[in-house]
Amino acid sequence: MKTLYLIGFMGSGKSTIGEMLSSSLRVSHIDTDHMVEEVYGQTIAAIFQNNGEGTFRMYESEVLKNTPLQNCVISTGGGIVEKGENVLFMKENGVVVYLETSFDEIAKRLEDDQTRPLWSNNVQEKKDLFIHRKKLYEKDADIIVHTDNKTAIEITEEVKALL
Numbered sequence: 498m499k500t501l502y503l504i505g506f507m508g509s510g511k512s513t514i515g516e517m518l519s520s521s522l523r524v525s526h527i528d529t530d531h532m533v534e535e536v537y538g539q540t541i542a543a544i545f546q547n548n549g550e551g552t553f554r555m556y557e558s559e560v561l562k563n564t565p566l567q568n569c570v571i572s573t574g575g576g577i578v579e580k581g582e583n584v585l586f587m588k589e590n591g592v593v594v595y596l597e598t599s600f601d602e603i604a605k606r607l608e609d610d611q612t613r614p615l616w617s618n619n620v621q622e623k624k625d626l627f628i629h630r631k632k633l634y635e636k637d638a639d640i641i642v643h644t645d646n647k648t649a650i651e652i653t654e655e656v657k658a659l660l
């Protein structure tokens with residue numbers, strides 16, 4: 498099986514669905530955020546604070562390039578699509594699945610979240626980032642699955658049916 502790359506905004510369920518999808522397909526699962534934290538020995542929040550977003554993006558690309566090209570589900574960070582080289586890599590090597598979630602649903606899910614440096618306190622900034630990203634996800638995806646009002650099992654089955 499070609500590797501599946503899950504893309505989508507923060508809080509769209511990439512980690513949860515990646516976990517479920519990989520066990521259902523009996524392949525391995527990698528979460529690029531977790532790998533960055535493991536390889537570089539700092540939390541994402543600490544990397545942003547100590548080294549800045551540019552460094553985080555460099556680490557993220559490095560980690561992505563070292564993931565398996567076969568038999569794997571990769572849950573990416575929401576900003577993976579900010580770099581053209583990452584998009585090229587994913588499109589060339591596997592299937593890109595966009596988990597689409599509405600802004601209102603994301604805002605509900607991340608209401609008390611303090612772990613994501615780019616989920617700011619300013620509502621307009623959040624909306625602007627969401628609109629900017631949505632365009633990238635739509636452009637880059639091979640498959641789009643809507644996730645609002647669905648259970649994780651339903652979403653997982655829907656992705657599987659579309660492969």
Ligand code: S3P
Nearest residue numbers: 506507508574575576613614615
């Ligand atoms: C980011 C999303 C986060 C994490 C980092 C930056 C983004 O991942 O990679 O905080 O730029 O959207 P999740 O999408 O898993 O929250």
